[in-house]
Amino acid sequence: MLPEHAPFSPDQRRAVDIALAGLDAAQRFWLAGFLSAAPTAATAAAVPATSAKLTVLYGTESGNSEKLADLSAKEAKKRGFQTTVKNMADIAPADLAKVENLLVIVSTWGDGEPPESATSFYKEFMNGSSVELPRLRYTVCALGDTSYEKFCQTGKDFDARLEKLGGKRVTPRQDCDVEYEEPYAAWLDGALKAFAPAAAPAAAVSVVAAAAAPVTEEYGKKNPFPSELLEKVILNGRGTTKETWHYELSLDGSGLNYEAGDALAVIPVNSPDIVEGILKASKLSGSESVEVKGVGQKVLADALREDFDITALSRAVLTKLQGYASSDKLGALLAEDAKDHLKDYQWGRWIADAIADFAPGGLSAADLVTIFRKLPPRLYSIASSPLAHPGEVHLTVASVRYQAHGQPRKGVASTYLADLVEKGGHVPVYTHQNKNFRLPASADVPVIMVGPGTGVAPFRAFVEQRAALGQGGKNWLFFGDQRYTYDFLYQVEWQEHLKDGNLSKLDVAFSRDQPEKVYVQHRMLERAKELYGWLQEGAHFYVCGDASRMASDVHEALISVVEKEGKLPREAAEAYVEDLKKSKRYQRDVY
Known part of the structure; x- marks a missing residue:
């Protein structure tokens, strides 16, 4: 309820209270943003009119770049810019010749690759575009993950290419790790001032500040919801080599909403044995007091458990460690001509191993915490429809466990849940x-x-969603795993969906049930004629799962299907598949 000192009459307060009572958290968040963006007569007068035009160009995979592009446009408009937002999927490189002021916000995916939706633009811009940009003023915000070797590579590529084509960089490129809010906010503020200093009143920073601390959001990244685990069920049968869990979590009282196809972010903690490994390597007790940014003073053991990524052994971590270790061996590994050796060293090793190898005398608590980044959330594809399971969200998660260098290793988030x-x-x-x-x-x-x-997770949500809505469109699932007897995830549910007509076709590939390996792409090729027929009927094609091999193998199989059944040359088949992407009939959720 509004406080009595709010600048409203009693009747107005009552009307506002009644209106807000019927809104959930997401609706209140949207309304807060709408009201903050709508200038009053006073604020409209404070924002000077300007003829400066600004284009915000984004390339996104998981949605973060798109969100920041919209936020940037909102702030730019408040400062008087005439702003246009463009997805790289909807623009050609030649169109940049008409742009004078350009903000680029783009993520890097996998091993230095551009986002799926930006791939075509990226390839043409980097390799085939001869556009000249002598009038262009630009700056780039790159999103990435320092645990990958080619951190923010796509943003770096765009930055260099824009300069090569004649563009003038107005502020330095900002490379952001997974905790991107604060560096992004500082970058945007500086960029807008550089584009039109006179158009930027000092007070107009509310949206930028909101990026770093969205206080209007009831539950979200900065304030996660403590969801009760309602159920956990192992999906594999006895005798399997896999460990896949089905988790059911409550959203009651959270105000959080989702659609089929969305993800759930889980904020894990590090397990006690991983924390103990770091303390042992650093020769610390864990009782020391350390400063944690945004939190304050904490006991070291608690900070290692709750606040820091203490496993991922990236170049950035090793570089910081070298600042304290001054190790000749580590220095040699970090040399530019030793990238392959560095990659070999990193595989299967954790930060504790590097501390033991290169700083055998240990580290002080204060030095130790400076080498870590913040423990990032893990995104999992949601395996449920909100219509089929109101107030709940389901996940399908494979627990990551393996041996490396004679030591047991495990995934932080997957085993946190398990x-x-x-x-x-x-x-x-x-x-x-x-x-x-x-x-x-x-x-x-x-x-x-x-x-x-586990790539089947969002398709469980898709089938449930279409069934709940009574939609008549045909649904065809290709599923694969190691063994039929042990690893047929959600087998009974798929059989029920086939019986009820919610699933039209189901093709499975179990790789270890016969001498030769059989995968989902092989089933696609076997069903090429019918698959192509569905595409010709207007079918949408979806892929979810492993990005390193499966997704590329499925992509090649899809091109082969179109080439064979459409009787097209390879180039034309590739163009057909590319058109599926551009029309959003071919979508991927790969990791």
């Missing part, structure tokens, strides 16, 4: 939109889904 949270316990979560992985708007459009292993 080992450290029991039924009735609570998991900090928030929902994450994925606008690039959505069911077709039309209920009658056919859908083809390729999801081996």
Whole structure:
């Protein structure tokens, strides 16, 4: 309720209270943003009119770049710019010749690759474009992850290419790790001042500040919801080599919403044995007091458990470690001509191993915490429809466990859920939109889904969603795993969906059930004629799962299907598949 000192009459306060009572958290957040963006007569007068035009160009995979592009446009408009937002999927490099002021916000995906939606623009711009940009003024914000070797590579590529084509960089490129809010906010403020200093009143920074601390959001990244774990079920049968769990989490009282195709962010903690490994290597007790940014003073053991990424052994971590270790061996590994040796060293090793190898005398607590980045959330594809499971969100998660260098290793988040949270316990979560992985708007459009292993998760949500809505469009699932007897995830559910007509076709590939390996792409090739027929009917094609091999193999199989059944040359088949992407009939959620 509004406080009595709010600048409203009693009747107005009552009307506002009634209106707000019917809104959930997401609706209140939207309304707060709308009201903050709508200038009053006073603020409109304070923002000077300007003829400066600004284009915000973004390339996104999981939605973060798109969100920041919209936020940037909102702030630029408040400062008087005439602003246009463009997705790289909807623009050609030649169009940049007409642009004078350009903000680029782009993420890097996988091993230095551009986002899926930006791939075509990237390839043409980097390799085939001869556009000259002598009038262009630009700056780049690159999103990435320092645990990958080619951190922010796509943003770096765009920055260099724009300069080579004649563009003038107005502020330095900003490279952001997974905690991007604060560096992004500083970059945007500086960029808008550089583009039009006179158009930027000092007070107009509210949206920028909101990027770093969205206080209007009830539950979200900065304030995750403590979700109760309602159920956890192992999906593999006895005798399997896999460990795949089905988790059911409560969203009751959170105000969090999601759609089929979205992701759930889980904020894990590090397990006690990993924390102990770091303390042992550093020769510390864990009782020391350390400063944690944004938190304050904490006991070291608690900070290692709750606040820091203490496993991922990136070049950035090793570079910081070298600042304290001054190790000749580590220095040699970090040399530019030793990248292959560095990659070999990093595989299967954790930060504790590097401390033991290169700083055998240990580290002080204060020095230790400076080499870590913040423990990032993990995004998991949601495996449920909100219509089929109101107030709940489901996940399908494979626990990552393996041996390396004679030591057991494990994934932080996957084993946090499996080992450290029991039924009735609570998991900090928030929902994450994925606008690039959505069911077709039309209920009658056919859908083809390729999801081996845990990649089947969003397709469970898709089928449930279409069934709950009574949609008549055909649904075809390609699923694969190791063994039929042990690893057929959600087998009974798929059989029920086939029986009820919610699933039209199901093709499976179990790689270890016969001498030769059989994967989902082989089933696609076997069903080439029918698959192509569905595409010709307007079917949407979806892929979810492993990006390193499966997704590329499925992509090649799709081109082969079109080439063979469409009787097209390779180039024309590739163009056909590219058109599927551009029309959003071919969507991928790969990791």
